[in-house]
Amino acid sequence: MILSDRMREIALVNSAGHILSWDQETYLPSGSADYRSEQLAYLATHAHKLATSDDFLKALADAEQTDDGSDPVRTANLREIRRESDRSVKIPTDLVARESTAQSAGHHAWIAARKASDFSIFAPHLEKLVDFAAEKADLWGFVNEPYDALLEGFERGTSTAAIAELFETLRKDLAPLSAQAVAKSPPSELPPGPYPVEIQQTFNAIVAAEIGFDFHTGRIDTTAHPFCTTLGPRDVRLTTRYMETDFTSLLFGVMHEAGHGMYEQGLPAADFGMPSGSSVSLGIHESQSRLWENQVGRSPEFWEKFYPVAQKHFQQLRGFPLEKFLRHIQRTEFSPIRVEADEATYDLHIILRFRIERMLLNREITIAQVPSTWNDLFRESFGFTPPDDAQGCLQDIHWSMGGIGYFPTYTLGNINAAQLFKAATAVPEISAATAKADYAPLLAWLRENIHRHGGALDPTALMEQATGRPPSTEAYLKHLKSRYL
Amino acid sequence: MILSDRMREIALVNSAGHILSWDQETYLPSGSADYRSEQLAYLATHAHKLATSDDFLKALADAEQTDDGSDPVRTANLREIRRESDRSVKIPTDLVARESTAQSAGHHAWIAARKASDFSIFAPHLEKLVDFAAEKADLWGFVNEPYDALLEGFERGTSTAAIAELFETLRKDLAPLSAQAVAKSPPSELPPGPYPVEIQQTFNAIVAAEIGFDFHTGRIDTTAHPFCTTLGPRDVRLTTRYMETDFTSLLFGVMHEAGHGMYEQGLPAADFGMPSGSSVSLGIHESQSRLWENQVGRSPEFWEKFYPVAQKHFQQLRGFPLEKFLRHIQRTEFSPIRVEADEATYDLHIILRFRIERMLLNREITIAQVPSTWNDLFRESFGFTPPDDAQGCLQDIHWSMGGIGYFPTYTLGNINAAQLFKAATAVPEISAATAKADYAPLLAWLRENIHRHGGALDPTALMEQATGRPPSTEAYLKHLKSRYL
Numbered sequence: 001m002i003l004s005d006r007m008r009e010i011a012l013v014n015s016a017g018h019i020l021s022w023d024q025e026t027y028l029p030s031g032s033a034d035y036r037s038e039q040l041a042y043l044a045t046h047a048h049k050l051a052t053s054d055d056f057l058k059a060l061a062d063a064e065q066t067d068d069g070s071d072p073v074r075t076a077n078l079r080e081i082r083r084e085s086d087r088s089v090k091i092p093t094d095l096v097a098r099e100s101t102a103q104s105a106g107h108h109a110w111i112a113a114r115k116a117s118d119f120s121i122f123a124p125h126l127e128k129l130v131d132f133a134a135e136k137a138d139l140w141g142f143v144n145e146p147y148d149a150l151l152e153g154f155e156r157g158t159s160t161a162a163i164a165e166l167f168e169t170l171r172k173d174l175a176p177l178s179a180q181a182v183a184k185s186p187p188s189e190l191p192p193g194p195y196p197v198e199i200q201q202t203f204n205a206i207v208a209a210e211i212g213f214d215f216h217t218g219r220i221d222t223t224a225h226p227f228c229t230t231l232g233p234r235d236v237r238l239t240t241r242y243m244e245t246d247f248t249s250l251l252f253g254v255m256h257e258a259g260h261g262m263y264e265q266g267l268p269a270a271d272f273g274m275p276s277g278s279s280v281s282l283g284i285h286e287s288q289s290r291l292w293e294n295q296v297g298r299s300p301e302f303w304e305k306f307y308p309v310a311q312k313h314f315q316q317l318r319g320f321p322l323e324k325f326l327r328h329i330q331r332t333e334f335s336p337i338r339v340e341a342d343e344a345t346y347d348l349h350i351i352l353r354f355r356i357e358r359m360l361l362n363r364e365i366t367i368a369q370v371p372s373t374w375n376d377l378f379r380e381s382f383g384f385t386p387p388d389d390a391q392g393c394l395q396d397i398h399w400s401m402g403g404i405g406y407f408p409t410y411t412l413g414n415i416n417a418a419q420l421f422k423a424a425t426a427v428p429e430i431s432a433a434t435a436k437a438d439y440a441p442l443l444a445w446l447r448e449n450i451h452r453h454g455g456a457l458d459p460t461a462l463m464e465q466a467t468g469r470p471p472s473t474e475a476y477l478k479h480l481k482s483r484y485l
Numbered sequence: 486m487i488l489s490d491r492m493r494e495i496a497l498v499n500s501a502g503h504i505l506s507w508d509q510e511t512y513l514p515s516g517s518a519d520y521r522s523e524q525l526a527y528l529a530t531h532a533h534k535l536a537t538s539d540d541f542l543k544a545l546a547d548a549e550q551t552d553d554g555s556d557p558v559r560t561a562n563l564r565e566i567r568r569e570s571d572r573s574v575k576i577p578t579d580l581v582a583r584e585s586t587a588q589s590a591g592h593h594a595w596i597a598a599r600k601a602s603d604f605s606i607f608a609p610h611l612e613k614l615v616d617f618a619a620e621k622a623d624l625w626g627f628v629n630e631p632y633d634a635l636l637e638g639f640e641r642g643t644s645t646a647a648i649a650e651l652f653e654t655l656r657k658d659l660a661p662l663s664a665q666a667v668a669k670s671p672p673s674e675l676p677p678g679p680y681p682v683e684i685q686q687t688f689n690a691i692v693a694a695e696i697g698f699d700f701h702t703g704r705i706d707t708t709a710h711p712f713c714t715t716l717g718p719r720d721v722r723l724t725t726r727y728m729e730t731d732f733t734s735l736l737f738g739v740m741h742e743a744g745h746g747m748y749e750q751g752l753p754a755a756d757f758g759m760p761s762g763s764s765v766s767l768g769i770h771e772s773q774s775r776l777w778e779n780q781v782g783r784s785p786e787f788w789e790k791f792y793p794v795a796q797k798h799f800q801q802l803r804g805f806p807l808e809k810f811l812r813h814i815q816r817t818e819f820s821p822i823r824v825e826a827d828e829a830t831y832d833l834h835i836i837l838r839f840r841i842e843r844m845l846l847n848r849e850i851t852i853a854q855v856p857s858t859w860n861d862l863f864r865e866s867f868g869f870t871p872p873d874d875a876q877g878c879l880q881d882i883h884w885s886m887g888g889i890g891y892f893p894t895y896t897l898g899n900i901n902a903a904q905l906f907k908a909a910t911a912v913p914e915i916s917a918a919t920a921k922a923d924y925a926p927l928l929a930w931l932r933e934n935i936h937r938h939g940g941a942l943d944p945t946a947l948m949e950q951a952t953g954r955p956p957s958t959e960a961y962l963k964h965l966k967s968r969y970l
Binding site for chain 1: 498500507513514516521528704757
């Protein structure tokens with residue numbers, strides 16, 4: 001088999017695994033979890049075996065040898081397959097299987113721990129998962145610290161030191177900015193619920209379709225923790241949850257996931273499973289979700305058009321003026337939960353997680369110290385302590401899935417989103433359309449400048465090509481200041 | 486790897502495939518079908534490769550050589566694995582892949598053909614699928630006719646000639662019985678709908694749980710064509726559709742699928758993937774679904790208890806007497822659609838399909854002759870011609886999935902169901918409980934006499950052990966006469 005056939009085979013196995021994971025989160029009966037873990041571990045192991053087999057490595061070497069550089073996409077694909085392959089072969093297959101099993105167990109323990117707000121339920125699993133991360137970092141190798149090796153898996157071409165510096169720049173401005181924003185945020189209110197789930201489903205689907213999510217090749221289901229996953233080149237699944245007291249919270253969640261989904265739907269379908277048909281990095285992925293959620297979704301222009309639609313669906317909004325509604329969706333406050341945090345305070349949550357993950361990997365703190373470290377750092381940034389661990393160090397799913405090194409990409413996404421939105425709306429036609437909440441030209445710009453490239457360019461190069469400069473905090477801070485101060 | 490580990494691996498791959506198929510029928514977006522076919526073909530091919538590899542055959546031979554016969558379940562497993570293996574190795578892997586692709590394409594073409602009631606859309610696909618069936622029958626080999634080889638895959642240990650004889654015995658009594666039943670069926674009515682879908686969902690779930698379906702390890706979703714599938718040792722999925730004009734139609738559908746599901750839930754979970762942890766045959770599987778749907782679900786005893794519950798849920802039933810309701814659910818008529826047929830006429834539909842399949846495989850008719858042959862045979866049994874092919878030869882999903890040889894097992898199921906119900910209710914405690922619509926003792930009897938054996942015994946031997954005699958039409962005809970004449 002030639003390399004492209006082998007890549008196709010691996011994509012078939014991996015995407016089958018995504019279907020199993022999607023079902024695990026959406027519809028799996030409560031008593032059926034154990035065997036699902038085995039099925040997922042089998043597919044993960046099988047994909048890893050395929051990607052590290054001698055036959056695969058030979059097909060890759062052959063393809064590299066015959067590449068004459070005439071097709072830049074082909075060359076980029078070979079470069080990225082090689083990069084991934086060099087990482088994969090360092091991880092023994094049995095480690096993949098053991099880690100997959102530990103992640104499934106960790107995920108279930110995390111659910112129980114969060115429910116009971118009892119860190120001790122999750123601690124032994126977290127210990128294992130951090131050990132797996134450290135073991136993998138050692139196997140991959142790193143120049144400065146183990147976290148570098150993990151980060152590379154989510155955001156290639158960056159380093160812990162670079163992130164730390166970028167985050168420090170951001171934090172210096174964001175700390176006073178967020179405090180000021182919170183202080184001047186006027187009291188806000190929304191007419192009381194219930195906002196019925198069925199009506200939220202209808203309204204959210206209208207909004208997702210209007211901004212460009214294609215329901216012909218995608219859908220929205222219900223989960224505890226919203227996510228977006230791709231089950232095939234034309235099969236993108238969003239999930240959300242519902243809150244009857246405030247429909248806006250999960251509407252922004254759906255716009256966020258739809259942003260991820262539109263990126264996936266904009267990738268070259270013919271290259272599915274190849275780097276050029278895959279998202280380039282989580283920092284770019286998150287830029288797409290945050291752009292639609294925040295740059296678009298929380299803008300007055302968006303609501304000029306969609307507030308009347310919302311009023312048609314939710315009767316309690318009918319006498320409630322747009323101006324007060326905007327105040328509600330642009331309110332800022334210091335709250336313990338990341339996923340409920342507003343734009344002006346969100347990155348403080350990320351910076352905290354980045355610091356803790358780095359300390360864990362550098363063995364500067366033990367697992368047992370996670371709750372107290374979390375609470376100390378939280379108090380430092382937010383001025384109070386989370387009421388319990390469920391609203392503290394147990395709130396996020398990521399560690400339970402082995403996703404250590406993932407969090408920084410959220411803030412990279414915020415930074416990229418602002419920079420991309422600024423560059424796109426510098427085009428007069430896009431700016432004019434966006435002012436009327438017509439988002440087709442904006443999506444077309446993103447398709448052209450981001451989506452269609454897949455993973456052929458490095459994230460930094462992609463941002464430079466799209467916006468004229470590498471990612472910087474400038475556009476983002478300017479956006480936050482203009483919206484919140 | 487030893488044989489049991491290899492069987493475990495194959496079960497992981499096959500059950501992963503079931504998850505993909507389940508999603509294909511329940512939630513797959515309309516534009517996502519193509520790649521799903523590729524994913525399914527890959528998993529089917531991979532499982533076939535595993536089951537026909539030299540390593541597998543060696544592990545099987547090793548296990549056979551060391552079997553001392555001291556554990557009858559182990560010996561039965563080896564016998565059945567060998568039987569399956571001897572069949573599998575005769576089918577080249579590329580045929581499995583090509584057939585899987587043809588089935589996916591055939592399935593989509595069938596949906597379009599049925600919608601348009603245009604046989605020509607489906608004909609080229611059916612041609613291919615019949616050719617695949619004939620090719621496989623040739624590869625498997627047979628003594629009398631190709632259909633024998635297909636039948637063996639669904640109902641081991643029987644023959645086309647034996648089925649033809651059994652069906653002829655049945656038909657001789659059933660033809661006058663059904664005509665009489667239809668003639669004497671009093672006009673029936675049900676208070677007009679709508680019976681809201683959400684309330685049907687609630688009521689159907691209550692009934693399914695009451696008869697013993699375990700929602701902790703199972704669920705019900707919505708599809709165009711109801712089915713039951715097993716995604717893991719403790720993960721059984723039923724599907725149904727809804728009709729707002731008459732809630733009973735799909736309630737019986739749910740009881741039917743729950744019967745299949747309870748069988749699957751009663752198989753030894755520790756033996757998942759082994760013959761002893763798998764259903765023995767479709768004729769036994771169908772006996773479980775038909776027993777709950779018809780022997781139980783259409784009985785007056787069942788409704789003595791559940792009609793008040795139905796009245797609580799569907800307000801239009803409140804003034805409608807039980808006696809009239811029973812007349813509605815026990816009405817008989819000659820109708821073109823198998824899945825809507827009542828007990829007294831159902832098997833005439835099956836006998837027709839069996840005859841057509843046999844003719845197709847014996848090349849006595851061409852694909853182009855299927856609609857006219859269908860209509861001729863239908864008129865012969867039912868006295869009228871189906872109004873169109875959508876309600877004639879295009880009504881069933883089976884051929885589109887390559888399931889030629891499957892239909893006879895429905896009538897075997899009816900025969901077995903009556904015989905099992907008679908044997909179970911010969912136990913006084915079961916009969917007393919069933920008279921009060923308490924079905925726990927009946928389910929326990931089925932668990933003990935059918936479910937726990939998995940596929941260790943042949944279907945005929947299992948029926949003999951459970952009821953004291955091999956399958957015969959006696960109990961079934963007696964049941965039909967007593968209920969419908």
